[in-house]
Amino acid sequence: MKRILITGAAGFLGSHLCDRFIKEGFYVIGMDNLITGDLKNIAHLFPLENFEFHNHDVTTYVHISGNLDYILHFASPASPIDYLKIPIQTLKVGALGTHNLLGLAKEKKARILIASTSEIYGDPLVHPQKESYYGNVNTIGPRGVYDEAKRFQESITMAYNRFHGLETRIVRIFNTYGPRMRLNDGRVIPAFMGQALRGEDLTVFGDGSQTRSFCYVDDQVEGIYRLLFSEYDLPVNIGNPHEISILDFAQEIIKLTETNQKIIFKPLPKDDPLQRQPDISLAKKLFNWTPKVDRAEGMKITFDYFKSLSEEELFRSEHKAFDGYIKK
Template identity: 70%
Template sequence: MENKHRKRILITGAAGFLGSHLCDRFILEDYHVIGMDNLITGDLQNIAHLFKLENFEFYNHDVSKFVHVPGHLDYVLHFASPASPIDYLKIPIQTLKVGSLGTHNLLGLARAKSARILVASTSEIYGDPNVSPQSEDYWGNVNPVGPRGVYDEAKRFQEAMTTAYHNFHQLETRIVRIFNTFGSRMRLNDGRAIPTFIAQALRGEDLTLFGNGLQTRSFCYVSDQVEGIFNVLHGDCSTPINIGNPDEINLNQLAKEIIEITQSKSKIRYQELPTEDPKQRRPDISKAKRLLDWEPRVSRKEGLERTIEYYRTLPITALEHKDFKYYNHR
């Protein structure tokens, strides 16, 4: 039976990297967590430890279709979406639908339940930026018909739809722009830089960098990201807020750090730069500091050590998997 005193939250994309960590965070706060995922990129192993709990339930459902959740809801977190280029280039239509139809369905659900909704946007809406660091008032430099347009424009539409519901229906909405995040439960073969570099280093292979490796990224450890998202949800700001780590590093330096931490004998190998790969990515988090009193606490080195230790615990077959492409712009 529903516990009337326990807050209830729906988390879409619950079996994914960030979604699963958010489930853990709200379980710790004694929320009743309703996870939802169609498992197109998520993995039930990420939330298997939660199924035994009486305050967790799971729906295998595609939010691009009508969403129904019985009982009251206090909050909705919309994290359902492919987030890696290797995924959204493979399933472009589904990516656009989850950002548009899925967002519309969940905004409607939140309105019907009088719930506050937080949508997960991305630093990718800034495109290949002309300014650095990127602050929330920068409108971005995005090609809507480029290879990454399906993801970028899905997220830009998501922000516009969410803002329209806030302005027209007075719905309580929150928008978080998530910058590069890493940590346990990231798929080794999802094509992003850190898991790819770690897998290659642990296998003793050359680490593959595109272009000259001077592209910069700013990596936030997952526990910091989750805490930032938690604060955005419970804060009072309805306009977008960047959550990320402003500690900027180029990919050459990142690869060398991973080789050093893993004590691998791997070398660095360069390949042709992908189309429209952003040259720079660094968040301006002054808004999060001012409004939420939030900033990252875990250093990149400490985060890498934790992440590498996690990957070392995976079955050897996971590390042996080599059938993937690598896109180092995420």
């Protein structure tokens, strides 16, 4: 049985990756320090013989007994609310955490896949974004703690690849959504759905003309799975290229939730990208990947998940934290 370590295992995307590799017959070792993850996301895996969990911070030394075939490094805050609340930890997990896991991969002779992000493109001057674009990032802006952590992560990964001959893969993840997202993390979909469920007006930053491209989690996991087993070691975009403006998306949410909330406008946060759309031609070429779940289907599944949450989860005070999340 192949053994795989998945960091950030109790998070939204990490937990879905655990599910996929369990389904594929792997022995899965989940690791998370639970600073943003939640054990309820992986509670269903604890009774399984081919799953174990380590409550551990990867910015400190990482030890795994026995052989290890693969590592997926997904430990990192991934939303503005989180990485602005814990900026130092965000930088450390991208730098120290990645260094530790690359060292572990070298020791175990394991292939390692690093989770990067579309945020390395910053507020892009090229549209759609191709892997060959180097980005437009404010290194000292409030979002720089996340953007630069990921850019360094890519650099050190390629250094281990070239200097040590380590088998590495890098995925650049674009906006992903689905069940197990946190309502209080400040990202667009949980923010809008949480507001709709609580009967609040939907908050659009700026004039709403900025765009995003949303990929359903099952499609994202499939792309990551195929990339891990490909023979390509440079970064690959995985995301859904169907672009929509935030204002049009807010109107879609109102229609989906069958609510009559108003849309209110607030100032655009500093360095918030005005356009976000992946060019996925490389993923198509390398391993014949394209997203299959259209937005209407994925949003219905996601909304049903949020509707199932308890009132305590729905009305937790942190849910309103995104209401002006970048102040300087």
